[in-house]
Amino acid sequence: MNLSSLYVTESSALNRTKGSLLIAKSIPGIKLGEIVDVCLASGEVKRGQAIDISKEATVVQVFGGVSEVDLMRSRIRCRGEALRLAVSESILGRVFNGMGEPIDGGPQVIPEDYLDVNGEAINPAGRQPPAEFIETGISAIDGLNALVRGQKLPIFSGSGLPHNQIAAQIIRQASVKGKQSQFAVVFAAIGVSYDDAAFFMKNMEQTGARERTIAFINTASDPVIERISTPRLALTAGEYLAWRKGMHVLVILTDMTNYCEALRELSAMREEIPSRRGYPGYMYTDLATMYERAGRILGKDGSVTILPILTMPDDDITHPIPDLTGYITEGQIVLSRELERKGAYPPIDVFLSLSRMMKEGIGADKTREDHNNVFMQLYAAYAEGCNLREISTIIGAEALGERDKIYLEIADRFEREFISQGVNERRTVEETLDIGWNLFSALPEEDLKLINQKLIKKYLPKYREKV
Amino acid sequence: MGKIWRVSGPVIIGEDMKGSQVYEIVEIGSKGLVGEIIGLDEDKAIIQAHEDTQSLEVGETVRGTGAILTAELGPGIVGAIYDGLQKSLTVLMEKGSFIERGAKVFSLPRDKKWSFTPTVKVGDVVNQGDIIGTVPETSLIVHKIMVPVGVKGVVKEIAKGEYTIEEPVARISDNGKVSEVIMLQKWPVRKPRPYKQRLAPSQMLITGTRIMDYMFPLALGGKAAIPGGFGTGKTVALQQLARWSQTQLNIYVGCGERGNEMADVLYSFRRLKDPATGSSLQDKEIFIANTSNMPVVAREASIFVGITIAEYFRDMGYDVLLVCDSTSRWAEAMREIGGRLEEIPGEEGFPAYLGSRLAAFYERAGLVECAGNPQRQGSVTVVGAVSPPGADFSEPVTQNTLRIIDVFYALDVTLANKRHFPAINWLTSYSLYVEDVKDWWAKVSSEWDATRATALRLLQKEAELEEIVRLVGPEALPETDKLVMVVTRMMREDFLMQSAYNEIDTYCTPQKGQLMMGTIVKFYELAQRMLDAGATVADVRSSPIVAKISRMKDIANDDIVPRIKGLWSEMEMNLVVQKGEVR
Numbered sequence A: 001m002n003l004s005s006l007y008v009t010e011s012s013a014l015n016r017t018k019g020s021l022l023i024a025k026s027i028p029g030i031k032l033g034e035i036v037d038v039c040l041a042s043g044e045v046k047r048g049q050a051i052d053i054s055k056e057a058t059v060v061q062v063f064g065g066v067s068e069v070d071l072m073r074s075r076i077r078c079r080g081e082a083l084r085l086a087v088s089e090s091i092l093g094r095v096f097n098g099m100g101e102p103i104d105g106g107p108q109v110i111p112e113d114y115l116d117v118n119g120e121a122i123n124p125a126g127r128q129p130p131a132e133f134i135e136t137g138i139s140a141i142d143g144l145n146a147l148v149r150g151q152k153l154p155i156f157s158g159s160g161l162p163h164n165q166i167a168a169q170i171i172r173q174a175s176v177k178g179k180q181s182q183f184a185v186v187f188a189a190i191g192v193s194y195d196d197a198a199f200f201m202k203n204m205e206q207t208g209a210r211e212r213t214i215a216f217i218n219t220a221s222d223p224v225i226e227r228i229s230t231p232r233l234a235l236t237a238g239e240y241l242a243w244r245k246g247m248h249v250l251v252i253l254t255d256m257t258n259y260c261e262a263l264r265e266l267s268a269m270r271e272e273i274p275s276r277r278g279y280p281g282y283m284y285t286d287l288a289t290m291y292e293r294a295g296r297i298l299g300k301d302g303s304v305t306i307l308p309i310l311t312m313p314d315d316d317i318t319h320p321i322p323d324l325t326g327y328i329t330e331g332q333i334v335l336s337r338e339l340e341r342k343g344a345y346p347p348i349d350v351f352l353s354l355s356r357m358m359k360e361g362i363g364a365d366k367t368r369e370d371h372n373n374v375f376m377q378l379y380a381a382y383a384e385g386c387n388l389r390e391i392s393t394i395i396g397a398e399a400l401g402e403r404d405k406i407y408l409e410i411a412d413r414f415e416r417e418f419i420s421q422g423v424n425e426r427r428t429v430e431e432t433l434d435i436g437w438n439l440f441s442a443l444p445e446e447d448l449k450l451i452n453q454k455l456i457k458k459y460l461p462k463y464r465e466k467v
Numbered sequence B: 001m002g003k004i005w006r007v008s009g010p011v012i013i014g015e016d017m018k019g020s021q022v023y024e025i026v027e028i029g030s031k032g033l034v035g036e037i038i039g040l041d042e043d044k045a046i047i048q049a050h051e052d053t054q055s056l057e058v059g060e061t062v063r064g065t066g067a068i069l070t071a072e073l074g075p076g077i078v079g080a081i082y083d084g085l086q087k088s089l090t091v092l093m094e095k096g097s098f099i100e101r102g103a104k105v106f107s108l109p110r111d112k113k114w115s116f117t118p119t120v121k122v123g124d125v126v127n128q129g130d131i132i133g134t135v136p137e138t139s140l141i142v143h144k145i146m147v148p149v150g151v152k153g154v155v156k157e158i159a160k161g162e163y164t165i166e167e168p169v170a171r172i173s174d175n176g177k178v179s180e181v182i183m184l185q186k187w188p189v190r191k192p193r194p195y196k197q198r199l200a201p202s203q204m205l206i207t208g209t210r211i212m213d214y215m216f217p218l219a220l221g222g223k224a225a226i227p228g229g230f231g232t233g234k235t236v237a238l239q240q241l242a243r244w245s246q247t248q249l250n251i252y253v254g255c256g257e258r259g260n261e262m263a264d265v266l267y268s269f270r271r272l273k274d275p276a277t278g279s280s281l282q283d284k285e286i287f288i289a290n291t292s293n294m295p296v297v298a299r300e301a302s303i304f305v306g307i308t309i310a311e312y313f314r315d316m317g318y319d320v321l322l323v324c325d326s327t328s329r330w331a332e333a334m335r336e337i338g339g340r341l342e343e344i345p346g347e348e349g350f351p352a353y354l355g356s357r358l359a360a361f362y363e364r365a366g367l368v369e370c371a372g373n374p375q376r377q378g379s380v381t382v383v384g385a386v387s388p389p390g391a392d393f394s395e396p397v398t399q400n401t402l403r404i405i406d407v408f409y410a411l412d413v414t415l416a417n418k419r420h421f422p423a424i425n426w427l428t429s430y431s432l433y434v435e436d437v438k439d440w441w442a443k444v445s446s447e448w449d450a451t452r453a454t455a456l457r458l459l460q461k462e463a464e465l466e467e468i469v470r471l472v473g474p475e476a477l478p479e480t481d482k483l484v485m486v487v488t489r490m491m492r493e494d495f496l497m498q499s500a501y502n503e504i505d506t507y508c509t510p511q512k513g514q515l516m517m518g519t520i521v522k523f524y525e526l527a528q529r530m531l532d533a534g535a536t537v538a539d540v541r542s543s544p545i546v547a548k549i550s551r552m553k554d555i556a557n558d559d560i561v562p563r564i565k566g567l568w569s570e571m572e573m574n575l576v577v578q579k580g581e582v583r
Helices: A163-173 A194-206 A226-244 A256-269 A283-291 A320-328 A337-341 A371-395 A402-419 A429-440 A453-459 A461-466 B089-095 B210-215 B234-244 B259-271 B298-315 B327-340 B354-362 B396-402 B413-417 B438-444 B448-472 B479-496 B510-532 B537-541 B544-550 B557-581
Strands: A009-011 A014-018 A021-025 A034-039 A045-054 A057-062 A075-082 A084-087 A113-116 A155-157 A183-192 A213-219 A248-254 A303-311 A331-334 B002-008 B011-015 B024-028 B033-041 B044-049 B061-068 B070-073 B114-118 B131-136 B142-146 B153-158 B161-163 B168-174 B177-182 B185-188 B197-199 B223-227 B249-255 B285-290 B319-325 B366-369 B377-386
Touching: A034 A057, A084 A226, A113 A226, A155 A163, A155 A320, A163 A194, A163 A248, A163 A303, A183 A194, A183 A226, A183 A256, A194 A213, A194 A248, A213 A226, A226 A248, A226 A256, A226 A283, A226 A303, A248 A256, A256 A283, A256 A303, A256 A320, A283 A303, A283 A320, A283 B327, A303 A320, A320 A331, A371 A402, A371 A429, A371 B448, A402 A429, A429 A453, A453 A461, B011 B024, B024 B044, B033 B061, B070 B298, B114 B168, B131 B153, B131 B168, B153 B177, B185 B298, B210 B448, B210 B479, B210 B510, B223 B234, B223 B396, B234 B249, B234 B259, B234 B319, B234 B377, B249 B259, B249 B298, B249 B327, B259 B285, B285 B298, B298 B319, B298 B327, B298 B354, B298 B377, B327 B354, B327 B377, B327 B396, B354 B377, B354 B396, B377 B396, B438 B448, B438 B510, B448 B479, B448 B510, B479 B510, B479 B537, B479 B544, B510 B537, B510 B544, B510 B557, B544 B557
Parallel strands: A155 A303, A155 A331, A183 A213, A183 A248, A248 A303, B223 B377, B249 B285, B249 B319, B319 B377
Antiparallel strands: A009 A075, A014 A021, A021 A057, A034 A045, A034 A075, A045 A057, A045 B002, A084 A113, B002 B011, B002 B061, B011 B044, B024 B033, B024 B061, B033 B044, B070 B185, B114 B131, B114 B161, B131 B142, B153 B168, B168 B177, B197 B366, B366 B377
């Protein structure tokens, strides 16, 4: 925060409180969205934001709630600026809270600049379509739902599912083939438990990723209002590194469900007309203004890739939070409780997961020439196997024909061999595709309709051994 | 000149605003943010800001412009990329990669000279809408310069040669009152442009997508909606329409959608070629990109700017397609403004006027006889995507849209999860233009009507059979029903499924579509005969013809007639010979 700026106005004409809102008489010179200090009689200073200003009244949302605010002796001090983040290259390796203040015991950041946390919209004509494959080392992602630089790809999870482990594994393993480039991770913990936040921090320390990571931590016990600013601070830091320093930045936001809950809480306090399930009607736009900060820009080196994590309430993908997210993001990685119960890690649901940017990121020069064909054939074979699995639960596996039994077996093997892997196992994309080819060996060759004949001759194990 | 009295999100209340009019454009604050007056209350004006209002202060200036929101129309518009307020995003790029608030740029280049060829001569009497000259704008579009609305009289002077859009190209005298005509015209976006009369749709709009053209045809001047949950392929379907539709000009409005997707559209349209002419697709496209992180209020503007440009080209006598992705985002913008104004909401918080606003937009589609001479017809076809929350079509935006539109392409989550694309459900989708385009189709093939009906009947039958299969397994079906399942699977996989990414399959002519479906139905008839002669479905399925039918998609549009002819004779040989083998 910019602490040196001069306070322009003070007002002690406070009228009333409503939830976390403080309503004061009109304050001359206050700007919409401005961050103000609410000075309590005890000398404590809270932060607040002007959310509605007029000649009659100023409405301030007080961060951390209005407890101990009294209307007689408290005052509002205006500093004349929106919430900004002090940035410089020294923010790498630091830990901040949801207001952008260091909480790692280190010194204040000596700023190179102050950036508005809301950012600016990238000109659509100035965007470069994302196309660089990121190898995460996880087969179910690399093989079937490839992630590319500049994409926003959320993990839709449920409580108790290993989304944190998967995110940590991606942070540890993510790399771009054959490229030496500056890579940074910005991590935002939004309303998560202390343990979850500690898990990520420890994980980064262990892998030596600490000095290329920035963390913004808002735990469950921190003020709710700061859940709104935490992801924005993280994205602002990410954009700074990407667009000014040319770095490739991966922004992890967890748990966006807590963010949306906070948004609903604040909206209710403002007495706004609710949309579905009490969430505000502008939640789509609000989420979009954050997720749309992902991308690549023509003529600039860096990139911002966003990996939000959210837990679907009651595993319901049609709940407004995953639903609106899915409309904004470029696909989704959905975790399955059923696979988790079968002991598969990572339990990624292949049917519900999707990466919209995949086709741009894979192929001969990017991953391997057979990637798309292998993907299609694996998907089709697994779908057929799962379909038969369903039928066999009714009519019994014995009633199935020989060919059908092969597919039933393939579906099981696919889950065991392709999807499942170790928490520390890093598979190259070639290894991932070769597992696919091993599975194809069990299928009648004429069933490999979705694969180009030339590729079959080149990659199918029985031909490969002869070469 | 007024002052800001209150700011709350995108809504601003200005005071000292006497003399303003509703829908007048105002410039707010030192940056001159664009806003639009949506209500007046004595000396106060309620303003919706088309740009982000962060950091505005009470007491900053509000300057009325006296003008309402207009679109700039004239040469230089084709191939342009605009934001929701018709600011040129390519020109804005010169100011940086991010969009600066309050930045002012012209929609059309002012200094570029265009070659004007007159089509009238001195002494001719002209009226509004008459074409007085032409300008070759791109390789595909000849821009026709029309007499502006409200101008008529005798041509006193007419130019020929190179002019900018602000230089006069004609002088028209009406009883001594002389009007100068320039190529630049402005039109208020909320007001439909005039025409002579509306005509009933009768021509097909060829989209190149089989399930649309063949099963649920869209007519020129029609209106269609594509609702679907996320991941069902709305955007790809709209992109396919904007790419391959055999209309003369396509307008792509990205309203509150993804930036990367828009970048992909812009990038791919530069490289793709129009199948009919071989020219770059960019020469017949106009893009309006108001992505989801751009100001909410401008979503409404983006839709009206789009339809106004569409009408302008319709008036020249062109067939124009406007696709909008997504109308739900516009509805959400209305909801946000309505909420800020503390209006009493209708369903799910949407304003009560949601239906009438949607209708006002869709009703601007149509086939018309254009105003003015020479006599000509033009059309605007509108296709809007709808993004229903939770893919639940009972929500207000989908339902209000269904009341207005004539073609409904229902995208299905289950199909999408099976990777059946385009995921348009053939059981719930419909088109009200089937009768209107019958004559058109009759010229392609006399069989269309009957074949299409057979296909729909079999697909309906399949849905019923699937219920049974779920209970008793596929083996328990009688042979005739098993055959239906084999044939409908062909229809689904070898006809309805169409890859947007396969170079050949991405665009399918109506003729190819007819031959493909005709082949499948022919196969069904022959196979039925085989069953009658005692063969089993397993015999039918093992025929090499099955694999050949599955490869029909890969046949180029130009080769289709001889290749399908070959397939038919092979089919008759093969399926009959087999029949002979059966005792």
